[in-house]
Amino acid sequence: MSxxxxxxxxxxxxxxxQIGKGLFNKASLKxxxxxxxxIPKGSFFGLVGESGSGKTTLGRAFxxxxxxxxxxxTYSDDEVTYDLGTLAGRELRxxxxxxxxxxQDPYAALSPRMTVRDIIAEPLEVMGLTKTRAETDQRVREIxxxxxxxxxHLRRFPHAFSGGxxxxxxxxxxxxxxPKFVVADESVAALDVSIQADVLNLLKDLQRELGLTFMFxxxxxxxxxxxxxxxAVMYLGRLVxxxxxxxxxxxxxxxxxxxxxxxxxxxxxxxxxxxxxxxxEIPSPTNQxxxxxxxxxxxxxxxxxxxxxxxxxxxxxxxxxxxxxxxxELMSEPA
Amino acid sequence: MSKLIDxxxxxxxxxxxxxxxxxVDDVSFSIDRGEVMGLVGESGSGKSVTAKAxxxxxxGNAIYAPESRIILHTDQGEVxxxxxxxxxxxxLVRGGAISMIFQEPMAxxxxxxxxGKQMVEQLQLHSDMSKARAKEISIEMxxxxxxxxxxxxxxxxxxxxSGGMRQRAMIAMALSTKPKLLIADEPTTALDVTIQAQVxxxxxxxxxxxxxxxxxxxxxxxxxxxxxxxxSVMYLGRLIxxxxxREVIRTPxxxxxxxxxxxxxxxxxxxxPLTPVPGDIPSPLERxxxxxxxxxxxxxxxxxCxxxxxxxxxxxxxxxxxxxxxxxxxxxx
Numbered sequence: 203m204s205x206x207x208x209x210x211x212x213x214x215x216x217x218x219x220q221i222g223k224g225l226f227n228k229a230s231l232k233x234x235x236x237x238x239x240x241i242p243k244g245s246f247f248g249l250v251g252e253s254g255s256g257k258t259t260l261g262r263a264f265x266x267x268x269x270x271x272x273x274x275x276t277y278s279d280d281e282v283t284y285d286l287g288t289l290a291g292r293e294l295r296x297x298x299x300x301x302x303x304x305x306q307d308p309y310a311a312l313s314p315r316m317t318v319r320d321i322i323a324e325p326l327e328v329m330g331l332t333k334t335r336a337e338t339d340q341r342v343r344e345i346x347x348x349x350x351x352x353x354x355h356l357r358r359f360p361h362a363f364s365g366g367x368x369x370x371x372x373x374x375x376x377x378x379x380x381p382k383f384v385v386a387d388e389s390v391a392a393l394d395v396s397i398q399a400d401v402l403n404l405l406k407d408l409q410r411e412l413g414l415t416f417m418f419x420x421x422x423x424x425x426x427x428x429x430x431x432x433x434a435v436m437y438l439g440r441l442v443x444x445x446x447x448x449x450x451x452x453x454x455x456x457x458x459x460x461x462x463x464x465x466x467x468x469x470x471x472x473x474x475x476x477x478x479x480x481x482x483e484i485p486s487p488t489n490q491x492x493x494x495x496x497x498x499x500x501x502x503x504x505x506x507x508x509x510x511x512x513x514x515x516x517x518x519x520x521x522x523x524x525x526x527x528x529x530x531e532l533m534s535e536p537a
Numbered sequence: 538m539s540k541l542i543d544x545x546x547x548x549x550x551x552x553x554x555x556x557x558x559x560x561v562d563d564v565s566f567s568i569d570r571g572e573v574m575g576l577v578g579e580s581g582s583g584k585s586v587t588a589k590a591x592x593x594x595x596x597g598n599a600i601y602a603p604e605s606r607i608i609l610h611t612d613q614g615e616v617x618x619x620x621x622x623x624x625x626x627x628x629l630v631r632g633g634a635i636s637m638i639f640q641e642p643m644a645x646x647x648x649x650x651x652x653g654k655q656m657v658e659q660l661q662l663h664s665d666m667s668k669a670r671a672k673e674i675s676i677e678m679x680x681x682x683x684x685x686x687x688x689x690x691x692x693x694x695x696x697x698x699s700g701g702m703r704q705r706a707m708i709a710m711a712l713s714t715k716p717k718l719l720i721a722d723e724p725t726t727a728l729d730v731t732i733q734a735q736v737x738x739x740x741x742x743x744x745x746x747x748x749x750x751x752x753x754x755x756x757x758x759x760x761x762x763x764x765x766x767x768x769s770v771m772y773l774g775r776l777i778x779x780x781x782x783r784e785v786i787r788t789p790x791x792x793x794x795x796x797x798x799x800x801x802x803x804x805x806x807x808x809x810p811l812t813p814v815p816g817d818i819p820s821p822l823e824r825x826x827x828x829x830x831x832x833x834x835x836x837x838x839x840x841x842c843x844x845x846x847x848x849x850x851x852x853x854x855x856x857x858x859x860x861x862x863x864x865x866x867x868x869x870x
Contacts, residue, residue: 252729253700364817365580394579394756399800400813421729428802428811448807465734466804467759471782474763479738480731483701 209279209383209415210241210264216272217256217263221488231487233259235439236273238514243279246409246416248430248447250423250462254484256439257419261385264417265301266294277301279382299329302381306388308368312360318371319356322346325379341378348411349374350404366397370404377408387419402429423462427451432521435459438487438495441514445522455517455524457500457532494527502528540610541718541750542591543567548602549583549590557600558821560586562774562829568718573744573751575765575782577758577797581818583774584754588720591752592630592637593618609634611717633663636716640723642703646695652679653691656710663714678709682739701732708739712747722754737763758801762786767855770794773818773829776849780856790858792836828861836862 217234233256241247251257262268264275266286275286277297284297305311312321322342325331332338343353349370360368369389376384386405390398406429409416420426426433427447434444435458443456454460461480468474480499485491494512497503506527517524518533526532549561561583568574578584589595591607607618611634621627629635639645647655656675657668666674672691679687682705695703704724711719721740725733741764744751753764761768762782769779770791778791789795796814803809816833819825825832831842841861849857850864 252731366817394818395758395800396579396797396814397817398813399802399811400815402802402811403813423730424802424804427804427807451804451807461731463804465730467734467737467757467763469759469762469786469798469801469803471762471786479734481735483699483732484729 207242208240209243209277210239210417211276211278212237212239212264212273213275214238214273215260215263215270215275217259217268218271229488232439232490233268233487234263237436237439237441238273239434239441239444241415241417242432243415244409244413245432246406246418246430248426248433249417249419249436250421250426250433251436252421252484254438254487255436256487257436258387259439260436261303261387261417261419264383265303265385266297267303277383295329299331299379300381301383301385302376302379304369304372304376304384304386304389307392308365308372309392311372312368314359314361317357317359318346318351318363321360321371322356322374322378325375329379331379342374345374345378348408349377364397365393366400369393369397369401373401373404373408377412377414380412381414383415383417385417385419388421389418390425391420391422398425405429423466435462438484438490440495441525442496443517443522443524443526444514445517445519449519449522453519453522455522455529455533456496456526457502458496461499494525502532504528539570541568541570541572542610543606543608544587544591545604545606545608546602547587547590547605547607549586549595549605550600550602551596552598552600555822559824560774560821561590564771564774564776566769566776566779568750568752570717570750571744571748572767573753573765575761575768576752576754576771577756577761577768578771579756579818581773581821582771584771585722587771588637588722588752588754591618591718591720592635593621593627594631609718628663632659632714632716634716635718635720636711636714637720637722638704638707638711638724640726642700642707642727643695645707646703648695651692651694652698652706652710656691656713659710660713674713675709678713679706682706682709682712682743683735684709700728701735704728704732704736705739708736708743712743712749715747716749718750718752720752720754723756724753725760726755726757733760740764758786758797770797773821773824775829775859777830777860778858779849780853784853784856788853790852790856790863791830791860792834792862793830794858796833796835828859838862838865 215237219231221231222229249257263270270287277284289297319342323338326338351370390401418430430447433447433450435442437458443459482499491498493509494507497507512525512527514523514525545565547561547564551558551560576584601619609616609618618630653675657671660671676687676691679690684690684705725736765782768782768785770777772793778794789798799812800814814833827843827845828847831837847859847861849859851857852863
């Protein structure tokens with residue numbers, strides 16, 4: 203795939219936060235560490251990992267909401283190409299229209315004192331995208347209809363709506379500026395299962411209809427499996443495995459990905475899946491293990507894993523990359 | 538197996554500025570010793586309120602209908618939970634015979650007291666043991682739930698522990714008084730999947746060891762399948778289906794339970810589309826007449842659903858559903 207087919211291209215991208223204020227207790231926290239990935243245009247790209255894996259920070263880096271401290275990230279659509287590391291001024295304001303975020307919690311994301319119409323219209327007014335009130339109203343009604351909101355509800359306040367309806371309002375607000383790239387950060391995590399499927403279907407439909415590129419951040423593998431075309435798995439700021447969804451779910455190669463699968467509680471009461479349980483928890487990002495970051499919890503770790511950090515390499519399928527010293531040997535073991 | 542707790546015709550309303558809200562409507566169930574019951578439903582279905590009623594823990598604006606009964610069977614005889622008034626009597630159901638684990642462990646530990654201090658405090662409240670003995674038991678319990686270095690953790694504060702550790706400490710604290718019934722309100726929802734799996738394994742081991750009954754409140758049917766012996770499904774305050782876990786998950790009888798299962802993304806079949814339950818759960822202020830689910834039900838059979846409240850009907854042994862579809866089937870047979 204040539205670079206022109208990718209909307210977002212990241213090369214050795216790192217995000218490091220400075221923590222501690224004193225002269226002597228300065229420490230740094232590497233939230234995203236040397237990540238290289240491509241998000242193809244028009245794809246539904248999934249990013250999974252536990253809390254503390256850096257998935258939210260990576261999403262924010264692509265939105266230029268946290269400073270990029272190493273490597274490069276490039277945004278490139280049919281009209282413009284921006285280097286996200288140095289983007290500023292008028293170009294940055296233009297990028298804000300092209301890249302948008304849908305938040306996790308629809309209860310916290312909407313101002314309780316604004317009507318639904320004002321909430322959806324606010325980005326248009328802030329970015330100066332419409333000239334008259336009539337034009338704004340027109341845009342708001344269009345996008346609200348696309349997000350399956352009842353137009354009579356535009357005059358109400360958010361408290362009158364259920365979680366699913368609020369999330370549809372958040373989606374309308376994110377899409378009103380006609381973005382090309384949307385980061386959805388745990389956008390269905392706070393919803394009930396019965397509603398979750400509805401919001402996921404809506405996101406998929408909007409993506410097809412509006413030609414959007416989605417980066418879908420989630421900790422829920424089964425949700426990602428059903429919505430995304432391509433999935434990347436993160437652990438402690440590193441990309442450990444990336445593959446087309448079907449390939450990843452049929453033939454996971456990294457021990458961490460396998461462990462994530464086996465941790466999903468099965469609907470079959472007789473299938474307890476205890477075999478692949480991970481012990482311990484994700485280490486603190488301020489005090490990261492040497493070598494392979496996963497070696498402290500990996501059931502297959504060797505001396506080499508403790509010393510040398512594995513690099514992302516091609517695995518056995520097209521577009522499938524894995525960062526593990528032993529993935530070839532482990533292939534013969536039952537997943 | 539002997540009975541542990543009996544809930545009969547529990548109806549509970551809240552007095553609010555907007556009027557009376559019915560949170561729980563004529564719910565009955567019972568739990569035996571050593572039995573794990575999964576209580577499933579979406580937000581607003583009344584599952585947490587039901588659980589809190591067992592500890593008589595609902596706010597002052599709660600009104601229990603006169604026919605509501607909650608009977609706790611203890612070694613000393615039967616206790617009518619809803620008739621308890623005095624603080625000293627309520628201790629029995631608040632941390633004594635019944636303990637609760639909450640969803641967000643960070644919010645349930647006091648931030649300014651060490652974990653150990655809180656554990657000792659509650660042990661001393663519920664028994665007349667010495668401080669030294671209480672500390673001994675607390676450290677033993679922390680060790681038992683898989684917290685390494687338990688004597689060091691005993692002196693730490695909640696913010697010093699990770700999410701999984703905090704939830705383990707919460708479980709240790711709830712179990713240290715040796716309750717007969719443990720209420721776990723979404724205990725794994727705030728945790729990562731790998732940690733959730735560890736906590737579920739731990740709880741299963743502890744049931745075997747302590748032999749207490751558990752009410753496991755969750756919206757995750759996968760978690761229920763992995764932990765519970767039987768399941769009760771709630772919708773808008775009504776118990777709409779109950780039965781053994783294998784039966785309910787493999788052959789759900791109520792259209793709502795069927796919808797919940799169909800809405801779950803399944804890893805075995807990536808191509809099947811996701812089927813949401815249509816519409817939203819109605820506001821508790823506008824409870825639909827007739828069957829509470831009829832506004833979203835794809836299988837409405839006619840005016841009977843819109844007018845008449847369906848009653849629980851046995852579809853198999855120990856498996857019942859409150860749906861007119863089954864009444865029809867029964868009537869025809």
